[in-house]
Amino acid sequence: MTGFDRAPRLAALRGLLDTHGLDAMLVSRAANKRYFSGFRAMDDEESSWPGTLFVTRDATCILADSRYTEQAAIEAPDWEVILTTGGMAQDLPPILSDHDVVALGMEAQIVTHAEWSGLAEAASGVELHAMDEEIAPLRLRKAPDEVDAIGRACALTDACLAHLVEWIRPGMTELEVAWELEAYFRTHGAEGQAFGSIVLAGARASMPHGVPSEARVESGNVLLIDFGCAVDGYRSDMTRTLFVGEVPGRIGLAHDAVREAQQAAFDALEIGVNGQEVDAVARNVIADAGFEPYGHGLGHGIGLETHEAPSLRQSRPYTLEAGMVFSVEPGIYLPGETGIRIEDIVVLEESGPRLLTNSPREAQVIG
Amino acid sequence: MTGFDRAPRLAALRGLLDTHGLDAMLVSRAANKRYFSGFRAMDDEESSWPGTLFVTRDATCILADSRYTEQAAIEAPDWEVILTTGGMAQDLPPILSDHDVVALGMEAQIVTHAEWSGLAEAASGVELHAMDEEIAPLRLRKAPDEVDAIGRACALTDACLAHLVEWIRPGMTELEVAWELEAYFRTHGAEGQAFGSIVLAGARASMPHGVPSEARVESGNVLLIDFGCAVDGYRSDMTRTLFVGEVPGRIGLAHDAVREAQQAAFDALEIGVNGQEVDAVARNVIADAGFEPYGHGLGHGIGLETHEAPSLRQSRPYTLEAGMVFSVEPGIYLPGETGIRIEDIVVLEESGPRLLTNSPREAQVIG
Numbered sequence: 001m002t003g004f005d006r007a008p009r010l011a012a013l014r015g016l017l018d019t020h021g022l023d024a025m026l027v028s029r030a031a032n033k034r035y036f037s038g039f040r041a042m043d044d045e046e047s048s049w050p051g052t053l054f055v056t057r058d059a060t061c062i063l064a065d066s067r068y069t070e071q072a073a074i075e076a077p078d079w080e081v082i083l084t085t086g087g088m089a090q091d092l093p094p095i096l097s098d099h100d101v102v103a104l105g106m107e108a109q110i111v112t113h114a115e116w117s118g119l120a121e122a123a124s125g126v127e128l129h130a131m132d133e134e135i136a137p138l139r140l141r142k143a144p145d146e147v148d149a150i151g152r153a154c155a156l157t158d159a160c161l162a163h164l165v166e167w168i169r170p171g172m173t174e175l176e177v178a179w180e181l182e183a184y185f186r187t188h189g190a191e192g193q194a195f196g197s198i199v200l201a202g203a204r205a206s207m208p209h210g211v212p213s214e215a216r217v218e219s220g221n222v223l224l225i226d227f228g229c230a231v232d233g234y235r236s237d238m239t240r241t242l243f244v245g246e247v248p249g250r251i252g253l254a255h256d257a258v259r260e261a262q263q264a265a266f267d268a269l270e271i272g273v274n275g276q277e278v279d280a281v282a283r284n285v286i287a288d289a290g291f292e293p294y295g296h297g298l299g300h301g302i303g304l305e306t307h308e309a310p311s312l313r314q315s316r317p318y319t320l321e322a323g324m325v326f327s328v329e330p331g332i333y334l335p336g337e338t339g340i341r342i343e344d345i346v347v348l349e350e351s352g353p354r355l356l357t358n359s360p361r362e363a364q365v366i367g
Numbered sequence: 368m369t370g371f372d373r374a375p376r377l378a379a380l381r382g383l384l385d386t387h388g389l390d391a392m393l394v395s396r397a398a399n400k401r402y403f404s405g406f407r408a409m410d411d412e413e414s415s416w417p418g419t420l421f422v423t424r425d426a427t428c429i430l431a432d433s434r435y436t437e438q439a440a441i442e443a444p445d446w447e448v449i450l451t452t453g454g455m456a457q458d459l460p461p462i463l464s465d466h467d468v469v470a471l472g473m474e475a476q477i478v479t480h481a482e483w484s485g486l487a488e489a490a491s492g493v494e495l496h497a498m499d500e501e502i503a504p505l506r507l508r509k510a511p512d513e514v515d516a517i518g519r520a521c522a523l524t525d526a527c528l529a530h531l532v533e534w535i536r537p538g539m540t541e542l543e544v545a546w547e548l549e550a551y552f553r554t555h556g557a558e559g560q561a562f563g564s565i566v567l568a569g570a571r572a573s574m575p576h577g578v579p580s581e582a583r584v585e586s587g588n589v590l591l592i593d594f595g596c597a598v599d600g601y602r603s604d605m606t607r608t609l610f611v612g613e614v615p616g617r618i619g620l621a622h623d624a625v626r627e628a629q630q631a632a633f634d635a636l637e638i639g640v641n642g643q644e645v646d647a648v649a650r651n652v653i654a655d656a657g658f659e660p661y662g663h664g665l666g667h668g669i670g671l672e673t674h675e676a677p678s679l680r681q682s683r684p685y686t687l688e689a690g691m692v693f694s695v696e697p698g699i700y701l702p703g704e705t706g707i708r709i710e711d712i713v714v715l716e717e718s719g720p721r722l723l724t725n726s727p728r729e730a731q732v733i734g
Contacts, residue, residue: 040578046674066662067576070702086682113483114475114497130481179553186546209434211407295433307413315453335437 004145004232009036012138013055016105022129024096025105027053031304032107034233035139037062037076048110049088053079056099063091089118096126105131136309141323146234146303147347147356150325153190153229153236154345154356160184161225161240161359170219170244170367174199174212177225185229194228194235194306205241205339208296208331219245219367222338228306235306237327238357239343243365254332254340255363257289261330262342262361265298269346269353271322275299275312278320282330294331294341301326302345324348325356371512371599376403379505380422383472389496391463392472394420398671399474401600402506404429404443415477416455420446423466430458456485463493472498503676508690513601513670514714514723517692520557520596520603521712521723527551528592528607528726537586537611537734541566541579544592552596561595561602561673572608572706575663575698586612586734589705595673602673604694605724606710610732621699621707622730624656628697629709629728632665636713636720638689642666642679645687649697661698661708668693669712691715692723 013025013036027033028048030041039062041051050068054061061080062072072081084091088111096104108116108130120128142150160181168177178199185193199212202221217223223244228237241255261282268281279298286293297313300306302325310318310326329343342361346353380392380403394400395415397408406429408418417435421428428447429439439448451458455478463471475483475497487495509517527548535544545566552560566579569588584590590611595604608622628649635648646665653660664680667673669692677685677693696710709728713720 046672067574070574071577108481108484109479111480112476113478113480114499116480117475132481182553183550186549207434207437210438305413 004038005143006036006038008143009138010055010060013135014057016131016134017057020105020129020131020134022103022105022131023101024054024056024099025131025135026092026107026111027055027135028107028110029135031139031233031308032135035304037079039072039076039079040233047112049084049115052088054082054095056101059099061095063095087118088115089122092119093123093126096123101126103127103129105129105134107132107135139303140301140309141321142303142325142347143323147323147325149232149234150236150303150345150347151356153194153231153234154238154358156185156188156190156229156231157227157236157238158357158359159188160227160229161238164225165242165364165366168217168223168242168366170217172217173214174201174204174217175214177217177223178212181225181227190229190231191233192230194230194237198224198226198239200224200339201244203336203338206333206335206337207339208294208333208341217244217367221247222251222340223366224339224341226341226343233304235302235304236357237302237306237343237345238359239329239341240359240364241340241342243363244367245365251338251340252363253289254291254334254338257286257291258330258332258340258342259361260289261285262328262344265328265330266346266353266355269320269328269348271320271348271350273320275310275316275318275320276314278328279312279314282328283314286330286332291332294333296331299327299329320348322348322350371405372510373403373405375510376505377422377427380502381424383498383501384424387472387496387498387501389470389472389498390468391421391423391466392498392502393459393474394422394502395474395477396502398506398600398675399502402671404446406439406443406446407600414479416451416482419455421449421462423468426466428462430462454485455482456489459486460490460493463490468493470494470496472496472501474499474502506670507668507676508688509670509692509714510690514690514692516599516601517603517670517712517714518723520561520598520601521605521725523552523555523557523596523598524594524603524605525724525726526555527594527596528605531592532609532731532733535584535590535609535733537584539584540581541568541571541584542581544584544590545579548592548594557596557598558600559597561597561604565591565593565606567591567706568611570703570705573700573702573704574706575661575700575708584611584734588614589618589707590733591706591708593708593710600671602669602671603724604669604673604710604712605726606696606708607726607731608707608709610730611734612732618705618707619730620656621658621701621705624653624658625697625699625707625709626728627656628652629695629711632695632697633713633720636687636695636715638687638715638717640687642677642685642687643681643683645695646679646681649695650681653697653699658699661700663698666694666696687715689715689717
């Protein structure tokens with residue numbers, strides 16, 4: 001049981017019922033289940049159906065099969081647990097009928113097409129409305145207790161990096177490093193990792209989402225580490241590109257450009273600015289230094305999910321508001337040669353951005 | 368790169384094009400992406416779109432955004448990598464048009480309703496057909512190289528349990544035990560865990576899918592451990608219910624009943640029998656011993672996914688065939704008191720079932 005105040009969260013969700021003329025909302029996204037109820041859906045569950053929340057103006061229910069009923073009752077003591085024995089199309093129609101639901105909000109970006117179309121057929125009198133874009137904003141501006149939890153995850157990530165910088169030696173494999181950092185998180189109070197760590201040596205660092213392998217940390221190139229943990233469900237995400245021994249000057253120049261781009265982005269951050277503009281600022285610094293800018297976005301929101309709104313990228317306008325927490329992660333990728341990325345988490349406050357990750361941003365040399 | 372022979376797998380997938388009058392197949396399920404191409408999608412990716420396979424009679428393509436293009440080229444060297452910059456509805460229509468696709472097979476149980484309906488609108492001349500139930504059987508009967516990989520994962524799981532039985536002491540927390548077993552897997556050659564381990568002490572063992580907590584291993588009750596690992600992508604899954612010191616006689620009787628139920632299920636396994644019947648055999652043994660039988664199914668198939676076809680449960684008829692690999696896991700749950708489950712993995716061969724997990728099935732006493 002955590003101390004998060006869920007009453008205002010539920011009130012905001014019920015507000016959507018009125019705004020959109022709905023009788024009930026079905027909540028399928030794992031992070032939203034936890035946000036509204038405290039129920040911790042397993043991330044690796046095959047289907048989103050177990051533990052679905054069903055919320056009307058006066059009922060709060062968790063639909064759980066027998067594997068989850070006891071857990072749901074413990075984690076979400078104020079919620080009514082309804083036992084399910086089949087899938088959405090089998091079990092939901094009688095519940096909708098019991099609650100006189102004619103218009104139902106759902107998460108079309110989570111519910112599969114098979115589930116949605118099955119329900120549409122089995123409950124043919126009920127209108128199904130996609131509400132993803134309406135629910136997402138409820139988690140967009142973080143409450144102080146959420147910023148605090150993200151901050152604790154970030155502090156643990158800083159401590160982990162400090163340990164790694166002392167611990168890593170040339171000749172270790174990417175997998176050994178990935179394992180050491182995961183072990184650090186788990187033995188220092190994290191719930192787990194925020195995502196599968198990206199630990200890439202040398203030329204392999206040019207893969208923005210590469211998977212750690214048996215490749216070894218070698219002097220004369222970089223070791224890129226992109227990692228994070230979860231504390232009370234809230235995530236951290238940080239990238240550092242360490243220099244292993246002495247690296248060629250061109251890699252040093254690329255690191256300087258990325259660092260400068262990130263600082264320019266920090267300087268451009270303020271309430272009311274558009275994420276696209278901040279992305280452009282960082283991109284231009286890299287282009288001016290004579291490098292090809294990163295192909296991904298500059299940043300992403302973070303909270304109960306590692307990637308959530310807002311998005312700071314060329315293709316997506318997003319006006320930044322107080323309470324938003326997001327990454328700032330420019331990079332330069334030189335296929336066949338190396339990759340550089342620096343990533344930090346910031347919370348945007350009335351007074352400007354405040355960094356939640358605080359590891360050194362200059363190139364650290366190891367080995 | 369693993370040595371799996373993917374040519375017959377691809378031929379079988381293309382066979383579906385003819386059988387169902389399709390021009391192309393879109394493969395979105397992570398396990399299927401790896402099965403057909405070798406591309407390892409990240410399990411924790413928010414969307415199934417990155418790394419989607421697009422297969423026609425003469426093309427094999429991986430649709431990947433810039434984060435994955437290099438990885439896809441390395442892991443699936445025979446496949447053409449097509450760079451995507453947007454979502455399914457933005458990027459797929461021109462590809463469909465280039466390949467003259469009029470009828471497209473898709474996985475409705477993976478693709479979200481938002482993606483499906485977006486594509487249906489953006490490519491209005493293309494018929495979309497759900498092919499989940501047609502693709503799943505292709506992975507149902509395991510080839511010898513697959514049984515070998517599952518067997519290696521199971522052997523590592525046996526070795527891990529032997530270590531745990533020596534290592535666990537009363538007073539340790541569930542999380543400490545969960546962490547130790549994960550560390551064992553990762554330092555002994557596994558890719559990772561097959562799923563989040565279930566480690567439950569005492570009365571908490573009555574939650575079939577409970578999450579490990581700070582609760583401590585205490586004498587006089589059980590410690591239930593349900594865990595598995597992945598080797599070359601293939602999974603293991605095993606449960607043992609250890610006795611911590613001396614336990615009340617009723618718990619011993621429940622363990623005897625579960626073990627007897629599992630043995631009766633093994634004895635009932637043969638080619639051509641229905642999974643429902645085997646489930647009923649185990650269930651009846653437990654009822655005859657005076658306990659309430661488990662609320663879940665007796666077993667589930669396992670391979671590149673921890674839970675896949677066939678299902679051995681009351682509600683689902685499934686005729687068992689040679690080459691199928693699945694769990695056999697009866698249990699007894701006494702809410703507020705304790706839980707007992709024994710789970711092993713078997714491959715069904717011409718000569719009968721062969722156990723791939725081989726840890727002792729009698730109650731082991733620890734502490």
